[in-house]
Amino acid sequence: xxxxxxxxxxxxxxxxxxxxxxxxxxxxxxxxxxxxxxxxxxxxxxxxxxxxxxxxxxxxxxxxxxxxxxxxxxxxxxxxxxxxxxxxxxxxxxxxxxxxxxxxxxxxxxxxxxxxxxxxxxxxxxxxxxxxxxxxxxxxxxxxxxxxxxxxxxxxxxxxxxxxxxxxxxxxxxxxxxxxxxxxxxxxxxxxxxxxxxxxxxxxxxxxxxxxxxxxxxxxxxxxxxxxxxxxxxxxxxxxxxxxxxxxxxxxxxxxxxxxxxxxxxxxxxxxxxxxxxxxxxxxxxxxxxxxxxxxxxxxxxxxxxxxxxxxxxxxxxxxxxxxxxxxxxxxxxxxxxxxxxxxxxxxxxxxxxxxxxxxxx
Numbered sequence: 320x321x322x323x324x325x326x327x328x329x330x331x332x333x334x335x336x337x338x339x340x341x342x343x344x345x346x347x348x349x350x351x352x353x354x355x356x357x358x359x360x361x362x363x364x365x366x367x368x369x370x371x372x373x374x375x376x377x378x379x380x381x382x383x384x385x386x387x388x389x390x391x392x393x394x395x396x397x398x399x400x401x402x403x404x405x406x407x408x409x410x411x412x413x414x415x416x417x418x419x420x421x422x423x424x425x426x427x428x429x430x431x432x433x434x435x436x437x438x439x440x441x442x443x444x445x446x447x448x449x450x451x452x453x454x455x456x457x458x459x460x461x462x463x464x465x466x467x468x469x470x471x472x473x474x475x476x477x478x479x480x481x482x483x484x485x486x487x488x489x490x491x492x493x494x495x496x497x498x499x500x501x502x503x504x505x506x507x508x509x510x511x512x513x514x515x516x517x518x519x520x521x522x523x524x525x526x527x528x529x530x531x532x533x534x535x536x537x538x539x540x541x542x543x544x545x546x547x548x549x550x551x552x553x554x555x556x557x558x559x560x561x562x563x564x565x566x567x568x569x570x571x572x573x574x575x576x577x578x579x580x581x582x583x584x585x586x587x588x589x590x591x592x593x594x595x596x597x598x599x600x601x602x603x604x605x606x607x608x609x610x611x612x613x614x615x616x617x618x619x620x621x622x623x624x625x626x627x628x629x630x631x632x633x634x635x636x637x638x639x640x641x642x643x644x645x646x647x648x649x650x651x652x653x654x655x656x657x658x659x660x661x662x663x664x665x666x667x668x669x670x671x672x673x674x675x676x677x678x679x680x681x
Contacts, residue, residue, distance in 0.1 A: 321447040323421075330354050330361070330393040331423055331451045337366040337375070338395045338458055343509045343535045344369045347606030349396055349426075349462040353379040355417070357390035369536070374399065376408040380415050388416035395455045397426040397448070400434035409435040412444070419445040423455035427466040461512070461608030464629065470603040473515075473627050475612040475619055476507060477647050478634040484644035485616065490523050499671025500634045502532065504613075507632060509535045511611035513602065516556075517618035518545035527555045528613065539611065542602075544593050544618055548572040552579035566593045595625050620649035623660065631662060633676040 337352030345351075345367050353375035355363035363386070365378020373381075376398055380387050398408040398420065412420060420439050425448060426432050439446050456463060461472035478496045479485045486492035494501065508514055509530045516528060521543055528541050541561040543550055548565045550557070552575045561581045565573075568585040576583055586601065588594030602610060612622065622628050633647075653659060661681040668675055 321449060323447070323450040326356075326359070327393070327421060327450050330356050330391075331395070331421065332454075333361070333364070334375075334393045334395050335423070335451060335454055335458065337364055338455075340366050341368055342458075344537060346370070346512045346537075346608055347462075347465075349459040351375040351394065351396045353392060353394045355379045355383040355387050355390050355392050357383075357386055362386040362390060374408050377411055380411055383415070389418045391419040391421060392417045393421045393450075395423045396459065397422045397424065397431060397433075398435040398439070399426065399428075399431050400438050407435070407438075409438040412439060413442040417444060419447070421450060422446070422448045423450060424448065424452045427463045429466070459608075461610075465603050465606075465608050470599045471512065471607045471610050472629045473599065473610045473612060473622065474507065474511070474630040474632060475614075475622065475628050476504060476632045476634070477619065478504075478636070479647055480636055480638050480640040480644070482639050482641070482644075483647050484640035485647055486645040487640060488643045488645065490645070492524075495638070495640075496634045496636045496673045497671040500636075500673040500675065503670050503675065504634075505530055505533045508539060508611055508613075509533050511539045511609045512607035513540040513542050513562075513610050515542045515544070515610050515612045515614065515618075517614045518543055518549050519615045519617060520613070521545070521550055521554050521556055523615075525555050526613075527558065529559070540607070542610075544595075544598070544614075546592050548576065548583070550576060550581075552576055557581050564593050564598055566591055592621075595621060595627060599627055616646050616649040619647060623648050624650055628680065631676075631678040633678060634670070635674040635676065637672065637674075 334352040334354045338350045341350040348370045352366045363379040363383025365375045367375045400407050400409045436446050464472040514528045529538050541556050543563045545563050546566040548569050557579045563581050563583050565585050566587045573583045586594045586597050662678040663681045664678055666677040
């Protein structure tokens with residue numbers, strides 16, 4: 320088992336900060352950073368910016384030049400060993416003459432997993448894995464989910480009162496949380512590959528569901544769960560394209576929505592509703608790593624009941640809306656407490672005047 324030094328931790332932390340620069344742009348690829356260190360000094364660094372462009376190791380090696388020979392390369396993910404849209408990074412490291420490679424974690428991609436490390440070892444390079452692995456996994460949690468189980472990481476965001484209400488009985492919900500919390504949501508949207516909502520939200524609020532007031536090189540795909548194609552072709556969410564998923568196809572409605580720029584996909588499930596598990600599987604096949612859900616209680620509840628929710632970002636405003644107001648998750652009644660759905664609290668912090676909780680199913 321490797322024993323890592325304080326310097327190893329510091330340099331990998333630097334590499335992780337570099338990787339975060341690709342937080343909004345690398346999809347479908349993972350976010351990766353690399354630091355080249357020689358005689359205790361950083362001689363090269365780089366990060367992966369977007370798919371199809373050079374990987375982090377290549378940028379760092381270019382910056383280091385001849386100084387890479389005999390150096391240590393710190394990389395947040397196992398260097399790739401296969402030819403994709405770019406050549407293998409393991410070969411680039413071997414060719415540079417680095418003496419040691421420290422990776423935060425193995426690559427979960429079956430095309431790579433262990434292959435890059437093996438190539439480096441066979442070339443006589445000292446290889447060590449595992450420093451700051453937990454942080455590296457969190458940074459690429461969606462990529463890992465897609466590679467290991469075939470579907471993306473599903474993150475549900477809700478904004479509610481202290482008594483768990485998201486809107487008044489008449490549907491009014493602007494605004495439960497304050498400006499700081501609403502701005503914080505934009506970062507969650509921006510890092511996601513897609514934003515998923517239900518047709519009820521589209522009809523009630525006519526939202527754009529885009530990233531606002533945040534510098535991002537791309538907008539996430541918008542996905543609407545709409546069993547009977549009730550989305551109006553004039554809906555704002557369609558302005559820059561969307562994927563609409565129905566359960567009962569209607570050629571006339573489909574043609575109108577396609578003319579408005581939407582892609583329409585029929586995935587029928589039980590009771591005339593969209594097959595949610597099949598939908599999430601399809602999104603994985605399309606290379607989507609993280610799905611951000613902003614929906615009403617019906618879709619939220621259906622996703623939770625189907626066991627598809629991986630994370631819940633809950634914003635709580637210090638106010639009470641009362642028992643008649645709308646809830647967060649519409650779920651079948653529980654017969655006893657043994658059937659409750661427990662979550663574990665990972666983080667809690669104040670955002671402006673509101674509280675943000677980060678939870679995952681226990």
